[in-house]
Amino acid sequence: MADRTDPRLTIARRELGSLRKEKTIVLALVLQLFIAAFSSFLVVGLVSLYDPGQVQGTEVDIAVTGDASEDLIRAASEVRGVDAQYYRSEETALRAFHEYRGTGIDAVLVAETRDERVFVRAVAPDGNVQTTVVVVQLREVLRSFEDLKRTQRAAYLDSLPLELPPETSSSPYFGFTYTVLLPLLLFLPVFISGSISVDALTEEIDRGTLELLRVAPVSMTDVVDGKLLAAAGLAPAQAALWVLLLELNGTSVSNVPALLVLVAAMALLVCSVGAAVALLAPERRAAQLLYSLGVLLVFGGTAVFPNGPINAAARLAIGSASGIEYAAVGAVVIASLAAYLGLRGIVGRVDPDAL
Known part of the structure; x- marks a missing residue:
């Protein structure tokens, strides 16, 4: 056949x-x-590459100094995974950063007021595995600080600005x-x-x-x-x-x-x-x-x-x-x-x- x-x-x-x-x-x-x-495991690892701040258990200790440190610490308290500590001088903050990096202070923020403007200088570890996480958390702190200053200065405006829409989290x-x-x-x-x-x-x-x-x-x-x-x-x-x-x-x-x-x-x-x-x-x-x-x-x-x-x-x-x-x-x-x-x-x- x-x-x-x-x-x-x-x-x-x-x-x-x-x-x-x-x-x-x-x-x-x-x-x-x-x-x-193994998608459920890979998603956690891959997300941590482009958004390390979302990884649970990440804790960043920041030394804050300068005449605007009070507001900066208040803004940092709104960021999850950040512990901001006040230091009286930039020298002591930098000393703590260099001597206890990895076990104590992970970064330094120096906030100084000049001509009614606040300038913030950041010091982060260089070439460290933790650098990416620290930088991302510092970015969130600065964003929170910017929002705080805008809210404070809005009281001096002749007319109140429009309220921002509520933030949505995903x-x-x-x-x-x-x-x-x-x-x-x-x-x-x-x-x-x-x-x-x-x-x-x-x-x-x-x-x-x-x-x-x-x-x-x-x-x-x-x-x-x-x-x-x-x-x-x-x-x-x-x-x-x-x-x-x-x-x-x-x-x-x-x-x-x-x-x-x-x-x-x-x-x-x-x-x-x-x-x-x-x-x-x-x-x-x-x-x-x-x-x-x-x-x-x-x-x-x-x-x-x-x-x-x-x-x-x-x-x-x-x-x-x-x-x-x-x-x-x-x-x-x-x-x-x-x-x-x-x-x-x-x-x-x-x-x-x-x-």
Whole structure:
């Protein structure tokens, strides 16, 4: 009985089997698996890099001196994780800083009044692991001090200024998870799939094995479709696994079907572009360079739009999506279909013997 298996599925299975030998791809998958599996721990560590003041248990001791030290200490008391101590002179404060750094005084603030203005000079540790935390906390103290002075001087104005709207506090972990971590796990597989589609065709051309595939009863379109199916199919499969691992780590993700459709459409779009580049520029390095530049320009351009794929993914995951976000998903789907049809047109015009 004749084998009626679709040749595109056969080529896709062959392509997926060969990916296990690619150490770079395997390492990339392992890295994504690690990020998704231990996301709850990584979020705390990564947030501490750009907002160290949010790390619980961080305590910074500051020596405050100068004629405006009273107000500065009052402002520092409003900042969590800061203990401000008064010193009579700048010399004693600096001596305490240099002699007991790490165990006592972590920084020095000298506040002096000149011409009805307060000038604050800060001394922080240089080249220390704790430097970033100290600098961030000093910044918060100075902001609190600025607000305090503005409030005090408002009493001398002829008319009271408008009241500022109440401050709203939000968890940096929440924002980092849905605006950085989740898009990273969703779209990084898309980039990798596009790179795979480029390599899959350029390697066949470089090694001359494309001719062997054409000996079989398959067309050039079947070959490209099979490789495209293997590369583009990886991204939504990985995204589904990463979302599952996020759920197990306590990160709730809403609108999972819409997110998977978005990832699948992006993967088809990027892989179609990658395959087209590989056919038009068969040399591997040139093809990868053109693909990388194109993807960076496209994603960099869409990232600035409030309703681009990245922001749409974040809003969908949070559960605050509106019709605009679903329209963005639909636009990506249409664009991916157009890119695939364009690839089919390129395949039909490319002469395999010339590759």
